[in-house]
Amino acid sequence: MSRPPRPVADGPPGESPAERRHRTLTERKRTVVRHPAVDTATGVRTDRGRFRELDVAFDTLILGVDAEEAGLRIEWRPRPDPAEQAYFVFHYHDSTGRDFGWHREPNPHVPGLLHYQERETPEDEYEYRPASFDVDSPVELLWTALGRIEGRLSDEDG
Secondary structure: OOOOOOOOOOOOOOOOHHHHHHHHHHHHHHHHOOOEEEEEEEEEOOOOOOOEEEEEOOOOOHHOOOOOEEEEEEEOOOOOOOOOOEEEEEEEEEEEOOEEEEEOOOOOOOOOOEEEEEHHHHHOOOOOOOEOOOOOOOOHHHHHHHHHHHHHHHHHHH
């Protein structure tokens, strides 16, 4: 008995990084709205109509934060060589000034690509430290980042 063909997660051969980014962000948009604390997820488009990032709005009551507004910026930037890990950003912010997130991208403040950055108020400088994830697929990274956001916010309350 023959096996069905496996889906190609990285898209068709020859797909541009911009198309891979748009496809990945489109799927992240479909995924993130399943989180109970997410109100909306909006794709921010380039001038060519492709998503360049997602803006996620949380329901602050369900998220359990004392803020009028809370959001998450999600970026996904595939490298020209599909064998290289994509750069990403999962960055939380709210109307109280809380501002933190996980980034995989070059940064002169930390060794390597993956780091956590945080600041207490918009006037403060960011503090940086190396970070790690035990997962690497876009879906698993998204759910792990959402769990870390909830954990970080509950740490502040307790």
